[in-house]
Amino acid sequence: MESGLQKRIKNYLENTGFSVASLERKAGLKTNVVRNILRGQSKRPTGETLQAIAKVMECTVQDLLEGKTSPIKEDIGIFPHESPMVQFPDTLSEVLQSVLKVNKDKDYKFTVHQTLRIVEEIYSYTIKKDPPKIDIDFVEWFVQRVAR
Incomplete structure (x- = not known):
């Protein structure tokens, strides 16, 4: 058992x-x-x-x-929340590219599902700024935190 x-x-x-x-x-x-x-x-x-x-x-x-x-590792390592609507498609694309670059540069191994959840979290954070602008330091910090 x-x-x-x-x-x-x-x-x-x-x-x-x-x-x-x-x-x-x-x-x-x-x-x-x-x-x-x-x-x-x-x-x-x-x-x-x-x-x-x-x-x-x-x-x-x-x-x-x-x-x-721990909530940080719950649901593949990311804090759960309501998924945002895609209001800024270009920003979403930039977030995805930034996350993929950090993953490649640091040789992190995430599943597609994990990667998309990371992108979702970072996108949610990014669109709260006026105007929405990617904070690459936040991207690196967040991806590293999830990778631990």
Whole structure:
């Protein structure tokens, strides 16, 4: 029977598109540590292991064990909100190009769905300015924050 910890790790991997190996690397864990948790071979991971996994997932160990998740990683790592209407198509296009450039320059790996959600968030932020203007520093910061 699958534990809550296993479910939360699997859900995180599915939502972020990360592999088990990439989670282990980001957490600084040895190969197969997370895989053994997911297979049920490690029923009582150490506190250090749980802290490392929780840090990558941006939640506390208690949240990891009890089923709460950080809002920054909820819904593929982006804050949920109502989707805006496309009022400024050229701005939307510029946002998309900026996000794709940052992804390419930093070699981030996002799914199409994740990328579109990032674009949506940045577009929502950008159109609040008068006139709407892309803040490349914000784009880089936001994409980096989601990539963690």
